[in-house]
Amino acid sequence: MIDELATSPAVQGLLGRLGLGELLPRTGESPAGRNHNTAGVTTTGNAVFVKQLDRNQPDAARRFRRLRAYEEAAAGGDGLLDSPRCLGWDDDELLVVFEWLEGARPGSDLATAEEFDDELAHRAGRMVGAVHSLPPEKCGEPEANPPLLPPLDFFEALPLAYHTQASGASLEAWGMLQRDTELAVGLRRLRTEEATAAVAPAHCDLRLDQFLLHGDRLLLCDWEEFRTADPARDVGGFVGEWLHRAVLDIPAQDTELNSPSPQLSHQDIVRRGTAELDRLRTRNVAFWQGYRETSAAVDPDLAVRATAFAGWHLIDRMFAAAEQRPRLTAVDRAAAGIGRSAVLHPEKFTTVLGLEA
Template sequence: MPTPLKNQPVPPKLRYAPVPLDDAPQVQGLLSRSGLGTLDPESLTSYMGRNDNWAGTTSTGAEVFVKHIGGSPQDSLSRFTRVTSFDRMLRSTAVAELHSPRLLAADEPSRTLAFDLLEDCRSGADLASDEEFDDALAERAGRLVAELHELPLGEYDVDDSLPPMPPMDSLQALPWQLFVNCSAAQLEAWGLMQSDQELLTALNGLRERELAATRRPSHCDLRLDQFLLSGETLLLTDWEEFRLADPARDVGGFAGEWLYRAVLGIPKALGAEERFGRSPSHEEVVGRGVEELDRLRPRVEAFCAGYRAVRPDLDAGFAVRAVGYAGWHLIERMLAGSAQRVRLGAVDRAAAGIGRTALLAPAASVTTLGLGGLS
């Protein structure tokens, strides 16, 4: 894990010291071959993420963000190809709302990509944390995602493999490599899921409905931090999971993000009671959760309004599937949040419980989650 830079102002995205360029010669090689110049090692920075990355100004004055896609040879090639496949589709299509950082150069053998660096941008997660991801921005996000789902396929070769989540095989038994790398909290989470037959039945039902749905170009890893606001332009980034998939998955991901934020808001809303030494009752916890969801639901409703304005003709089961994906999103959040913990936390359990409820009764949760506009 790269170490944070010291004594530096913190922008909307946390910055880190990048991997030394001497240890990643493919970075300068890609930039120089592409006529972009070379990066100054002394002025580089890096952003938090699963891939090594470098950001800065080159000797030609270009502002670049360079990313190396790590992992096994086959997995990294698949993710690299999805990124370049999306870029080709986007650049050959006239769109009004669908924007993404421009891909400047790519090198398949080293799995290295160079993009325009957007220095003045803020992520959707940052905006939401500061209560600045409002209904108007959510409506624009809905239009953007709908335009993605309407991209014409043409002759493009787009990955049509099923998204890896939910991991149906691992819900039966964990592969050894995954097992030995799990934290104690993750093993606890997997155990809870594997022993919950109702949940497994619901996830199998969601997968069956997914297989029957018409597939469209989809992001398949939609989170608020994948949205970037640069000036007045809203962009979507990180296309490593891009493929042909059920478009309801992306809509459910967006709804799931706000549902998870409602869960995260419960401890904050109950903080006053806890500071005075009184533990809140179950009814108070549930009540606060309902209040938080009521407060945030308009973001999802605005997103759906923007989405429906671009894609008015949706299949009858679209909203119900979106609820199922939103429910899985919360369970996946539990898994991700437990990676460095010994025990599952209260917020993780609460998120998973709400996600489970959505998965078991998706039709009953459509309006509750703000997805009624898609019915």
């Protein structure tokens, strides 16, 4: 299969204007992602990764402006923050060119292989702290609204477009959450607290797979949600990733947990997930220590809000898994329950999750 993006006139024209040569035709799978991507070595020997945002998506132009704003804000930084080097862009075509880090491993793969250790987590914390310390005035156009998630309107009614495309498990999950008025109130309270918090430049889509390890370099990528926002979103995203993994990593021998009718009780699942979180907690402790070394944030309530965002992150990851299934599993329901507790009573879980004062 020929990579059509690699040979498109728009890409070749941009590479030529940047003095990077011509990208040679290639076959095989394009790099994965929600955008159109291609990668390869040009005729001048430059290894490039090219991303084109899909202009058919209604927010594509806005996401492109955010990405560009990050590149402009981070240019000439102090070295704490490392991202794939941006080589140039084309505003009209929604194209951006980066250095291609062939063989780079995403943080999610490292975590699965038990290789995202405390040292990497500490470095990740320092990097996120450096993001939050960027000059806010360099973050591009101010945005009137916070990031979409959590989608509070969904607690009232699902949009028709979502309903017609959602899996059976996703609809089952929303049916469960829409009856949970206490959770809806807790999420609205979190949004209110977020609206009055001091903002800073933030990634706003922080997950382990946004980190890349290339050799000894730890990099942070995918800046399409970059804006000034509550720093607790990013901290909660990282912490929530390990909370999610604690639920996923319930001992593999309990294969019946992935069926809708498991033999173990909900309490057994929560207990095993809690034990796994205790094992992984040192990642969050190291991240939080690194974060506080470099962040300019002084908000005493940041850890509590971050814990609530971590709870929502766990619920959101439950939906990501549910999109692939016809029914919710016991692990899905346990994830929702643990996330709910963190949203409703975050002050009780900051230390448990590693966000110690």
